[in-house]
Amino acid sequence: MSPTITTSSEANGNVSAATARAAASAAATFEASGPQPVTMAKALNTALADAMHADPSVLVFGEDVGLLGGVFRITDGLTKTFGEQRCFDTPLAESGIVGMAVGMAMNGMRPVVEMQFDAFAYPAFQQIVSHVAKMHNRTRGLVKLPMVIRVPYAGGIGGVEHHCDSSESYYAHTAGLKVFTPATVADAYRMLREAIDSDDPVMFMEPKKLYWSKDLVDLEDLRVQRSANAAAGTSSEGRAAVARPGTDATLIAYGPSVPTALAAAAAAAEEGRSLEVIDVRSIVPFDDETVCASVRKTGRAVVIAEAHGFASVSSEIVARVQERCFHYLAAPIRRVTGFDVPYPAPKLEHYYLPGVDRILDAVDDLQWEN
Amino acid sequence: MTISADHTAPDQAQRLPAEDAASEAVRKFGITVEDYMLPARHQIQMVDPEGRLKAEGEQGTEPGHEYPLPADEELLAAYEQLVVGRRVNDQNSALVRQGRMAVYPSSHGQEACQVAAALCLSAGDWLFPTYRDAVAVMARGVDPVETMTIFRGDWHSGYDPARHKVGIQCTPLTTQLLHGVGVAHAAKLRGEDTVVLAMCGDGATSEGDFHEALNFAAVFHLPVVFFVQNNKYAISVPLAHQSVAPSLAHKAVGYGMAGERVDGNDVVALLAVLDRAVKLAREGSGPLLVEAHTYRMQAHTNADDATRYRQDSEVAEWLAKDPISRMKTYLTGRGLLDDDGAARIAEKAEAVATQLRDGLGEDVPVDPQELFRHVFSVPTPQLKEQSAMLADELARDASSEESPK
Missing domain, CATH: 3.40.50.920 (Rossmann fold)
Incomplete structure (x- = not known):
């Protein structure tokens, strides 16, 4: 029998072990208190880890997101921390990644998938516009698709051939998709958590050239703020x-x-x-x-x-x-x-x-x- | 020979204890991996078009490809659904002609596939149908009128997929196979024994998502039965223009899964093959591909003219292979069906037809505000604004109608 994960509160031994490892890793991350220079990549990585820690139904998958940690290292360490049941590599096929995520979201999971580069996401376009964007509408809200499609996008990194593209307008034009794009390190953390919390599908557009930009950020403080907002039912989602x-x-x-x-x-x-x-x-x-x-x-x-x-x-x-x-x-x-x-x-x-x-x-x- | 079905495992320690489907199948059936994955040399047929049970050695079975005859109760239940399905198909086509429905892609002639696809599954399993699979959706227990909402035109789907464990009927070809793969994957991660049966047609096997779905299911070793209804035409284009593979079932071996061919107008053979496929999938043998040979007796939809691309003689040939008449002959000959039984089943079918006529004959008032209600869980400010704009426009229309100048 393969190790299983569960979305119920009665987590089995495998999940408890993974959760404990996650907590240990998270504690290590926040050992230093107060504002530190943090990259956007690290903020996104922390947001993913925190979301996976908070909710066993959050899964991360895509191309090279496992042991490599993604070509931009945004998923670094997640397989090691949470196990390959929860962060794993897929066959190299974007429509497959998004289509499978649709089915997983239909069946109780909150998938967060990575498209390796903006211009490599187009094979998934059919799944995104025909199903991701429409499932909630077609079923009159009976089927929600709480899924996030992360897209490293735009230029400024000297990418050759199809490694740079600004694809946000295609997604923004499609009714039924939320489209977020952070510009600061703190927003990268906040907004990715909001995207994962959303019961609607979110295209999460990550500016490639800002991955290694640094801001002075207190990640622990962002977590506290998020918990306070969650408790108060307030959110900055959708706000400029x-x-x-x-x-x-x-x-x-x-x-x-x-x-x-x-x-x-x-x-x-x-x-x-x-x-x-x-x-x-x-x-x-x-x-x-x-x-x-x-x-x-x-x-x-x-x-x-x-x-x-x-x-x-x-x-x-x-x-x-x-x-x-x-x-x-x-x-x-x-x-x-x-x-x-x-x-x-x-x-x-x-x-x-x-x-x-x-x-x-x-x-x-x-x-x-x- | 070892074919690994779990390429995701980074090291041996992480591998599934059950090793992989292939070697398990070898142990189970005592045949080579190739013989397990390649379909039997002939399609599986148990009851011939004349309604005669074929001798065991003539059913197309081979070592490792053996199928027990389904139980009598299952066959009787299937026959009832066949009769209901035929009545549903013909009633719906009539409703289209009467202008009660926009369109209906009929599965007339393919009812055996429709019925077997639904009956082989347990309550906790999932079915992923295409636009032509309304009869399968109803056979799974979805309300007939809710099923037909999509073609009546008041909304793009009318039933709750989660309640019935039936995906919404899908028109973009094979996109739904990947949703089935995802549902199976989620269930497997939670340790549930859910099986998914995902349907598509012969033309659809040309699509990229067909390939991606089969490959994902195989790589993640998921309990998915891919069920291809080879009805010989993709609207007007015959199968020879889609594929030159020895058969569609042969495609399975390329993904490292088992494939099988079956007479798609023989519900006995279909149930035998699909029941076994579902059982193997549930036991952890990974995905399987089943190709059913059937025929689309009518045009693609009412908007199509099949005489432009196929001969009447070909249609007549398939008329003689009808799935319902052969089953009636077989069951009657076995003493399982008599006139009373047939009359009772006909009555049930007529009741469903009446339900469809009543349900679809009724004009359901549409609510224009519903346009905005289901785009997101919570409407955006933009949608609220547009909703108010439409409400205002309708109010002004109403008041100008009330007080003509």
């Missing part, structure tokens, strides 16, 4: 954040573009212009309230995204803000996005990606008086 307050214009960005927008705002401040930066965080659902409050305050806006601009998340944001804030606007909303070209080769990437200068040029075009 003001990443930097300002008064003259609003930069609206998400995922990999947030640090670029912040850098642009810092440069603008030196020139005496106060730019507010909004980190969208949750593309679906979209936080119109926070975004529009900022634009109504500043009267000017630039939307920044790495993805091609045509028929994209950035075009949706411009349309929404224009519909809701037209009479507050002093200038047409501008966009700084990737060009409408196939994702470029590494040596051409910097011409393609929105950069600080291009953002500041767009801000300059916002019809300033004098």
Whole structure:
């Protein structure tokens, strides 16, 4: 008989042993208290470990996520800690990974699957749009699919061929999927836990170029906050954040573009212009309230995204803000996005990606008086 | 020869104590792994089209591919479901012609496959059907009117999959096989003895998800029976354009699982083969592939014209192999079915047809607000906004109708 796992509180010996190991490992992780320099990769890894520790129905699988710990090491140590029943490698087939996750979610599990790279996820597109997004709707809510599809996405890492792509618009366009994308280390932890807690399927878009970015973060404090929020029934799910307050214009960005927008705002401040930066965080659902409050305050806006601009998340944001804030606007909303070209080769990437200068040029075009 | 069926194990210590399906099968049946995995040289047939029980040596069985005759009660229950299934198929086609349903992909002629797929499973098992498998869904116990909701057009599915352990009827081909694999995997991880039977057609075996589902099930050593109804056509395209494999059952060996061919119009052979497949899967032998040879007697749907791509003579040939008449002859000859019994079964079938006519004849009022209700567990602000917009639009329509200018 193979070792079994259970979702009931009456965990058998195997689970108890794994749980004890997990607790020991988690304790080791948080030995140092107070804010420490933490990478986004470590925050995501900790979120996965904590979620698996909290709920035996959380399973992690995909390509190379087992002993290797994923090509970006986001699942590092999970197989060792929780056993290969709960974190395991699958055959190399993305539709299979997502389709199997659908069945597991139908049968009491909370799968968290990894698509190795954005552009390798497309074989799973059929499963995602036809089933992941529609099962809840087709069954009038009788079947929920509490599953997370993690997608390392976007550019900035010099990836060759199909190793970089900005695929968020495909998923955002599909009704029935939530689409989250963190830009900070703390949000990476918080939002992945929220995604795993969600009873609805979540496309969790992880900016590849931010995996090794570090912030001073107290992971133990984030856990405490999460427990307090859970106890109080409050959550920041679906809310955008003001990443930097300002008064003259609003930069609206998400995922990999947030640090670029912040850098642009810092440069603008030196020139005496106060730019507010909004980190969208949750593309679906979209936080119109926070975004529009900022634009109504500043009267000017630039939307920044790495993805091609045509028929994209950035075009949706411009349309929404224009519909809701037209009479507050002093200038047409501008966009700084990737060009409408196939994702470029590494040596051409910097011409393609929105950069600080291009953002500041767009801000300059916002019809300033004098 | 050893074929490992658990490639996920990183070291020997972590391997399943039962080793692997292949060597277990070798022990169990005393044949080579190849002989276990390759289908028998002939399809399994127990009752011929004339309703005669074939002699044991002529049923297509071989060492390791032996099938006991199913019990009489199982055969009688199956016959009842066959008659009900035929009545359901023909009633539904009539309801489409009367405009009560948008479309109905009929399994007329394939009822033996439909019935056996449902009857071989226990209450805790799962069935994953395609769009043509409404009769199997009903034979599993789902309410006939709930089953037909998908084709009536008021919602994309009408029954609770979890309650009946029946996946929603799936049109994107073979995508549902992977859901079956996932359900089996979750059950296995919890130590439950659930078996999944996942259905698809012959054309569907060309799809990538067919390959991925069979491979995943084999690699994770899951209790899934893949049941292919080879009805010879994918809408208009004959099987020869889909595959040049010796048979679809032969594909099993490529995944390291056992395959078998069976006469898909012989419910006796179908039950014998599927019952054994389910039993083996439940005992831990891993997944199996069963190919049933049958025929889609009618067009793909009412929107299709089968005379454009196949000869009447071919259809007539299969008419003589009808699954219901041969079973009636067989059971009558065995003294298991008499006129009273047949009349009682016909009455049951008519009751289901009446249920369908009544249920589908009734216009179910649709609620436009339901559009927004089931997209997410909790509606997003955007959906609330759109829901209010539609409500406002409908209210204005209603008030302008009440007070025409």
